[in-house]
Amino acid sequence: MREYLTPKEGFRVLFFIGKGGVGKTTGSAAVSVTLSKKGYKTLIVSIDPAHNLGDVFEVKLNDKPKQIAENLYAMELDMEKLIKAYLKHLEENLKHMYRYLTVINLEKYFEVLRFSPGIEEYATLEAIREILQRGEEWDIIIFDTPPTGLTLRVLALPEIALIWTKKLIEIRKKILEKRRAIENIQGERKFVIEGEEYKLPSREEEDPVMKELKRYKAEIAFVRGVITNSKKTSVIAVMNPEMLALYETERAYEALRKFKIPFNLVVVNKVIELEEEVPRIRVKIEAQRKVLEEIGEKFKGVELVTVPMFEEEPRGLEWLEKVGGLIVGD
């Protein structure tokens, strides 16, 4: 059994990445079935906006973990709902804070924020964080992700968010420094707007903006800590024996290495294995052989598993366990 798929320090997080349609969902579902059969309490989460995890298990899933079999739970994140709930919470918060600031017409600003670029990625990251923070409830958490591009962006976010937060904290520190300097001479200062007045915060412990910045930084640092820890996280790339899929996996491999996210296994799915030669698909078989050869050279230190193309689509628990056995390695 491959040790980077099982818990070592607390819980284990597995990300399945790959091009669209290569079999990420089937692969991740298969692994989840196999690991749960071995007695690990497993949660599989689909963060792909185009969900089809439920189709593989042949059950209807929602955004709460649902028990599929013993030790096996599955859920599908509802991004739309997540973003809506998030904005609603924010709006209420704002109405309370800005009730005397209607002059500025802030509603318009927030109308635009709703369509702000990247909001889906951030919502996804936020959802991953929430699941990871309650990670101790599970032995293994498996993420079935959207196609490579989006996933890489999400996995890169913690790093980028941390840089932003650090910069903002720097500016904020300067502002508070200035405020303290002025306060030393003039005494406590009040900020008056629309007849309401409140004290201008000048110390880090009392400034709500600074507090929020620090809280956010801690949350993001936690996610980054988990996904860059090779004792906790493994990324499994799924691909088909085709050149395009190989190129994409290569790029993902480079990107993940840059962000120090452990990449351990390549699953080559839908490999055609024939007992006798069929002349009509000889060219295809030849191309497939070439790709398999190249994979071996390209990914040093990464294990390789091939899953053959089956006569029927692997759906339902029995089939999944069979495929999962191949990937987990018995």
Place this chain on the structure above:
Amino acid sequence: MFENLKAFFRGFFSAFKARSTEYLEFEERELENVFALVLMGSFVGIPSPPTTLVMRLMPHMVREIYVMQRRAGEMDDIFGEIAAMFEIT
């Protein structure tokens, strides 16, 4: 007579205090303006920080947004403000 003198000195010192922090307050406003602008970057087409972070900070940004709005309004007279500070008339 003594009371008058006291009032005079109080007035004298508060004016002195106000003058002494003038530059600091200008700097403070500039920084607050920049802070708000960075968070609002997506409106003017510059890269902006994580949207979730921006949204979480917004409720606490009353003062900074107010400063930013005023700053934008006085944009055409920024030299006027600096000139006034250095008493160039």
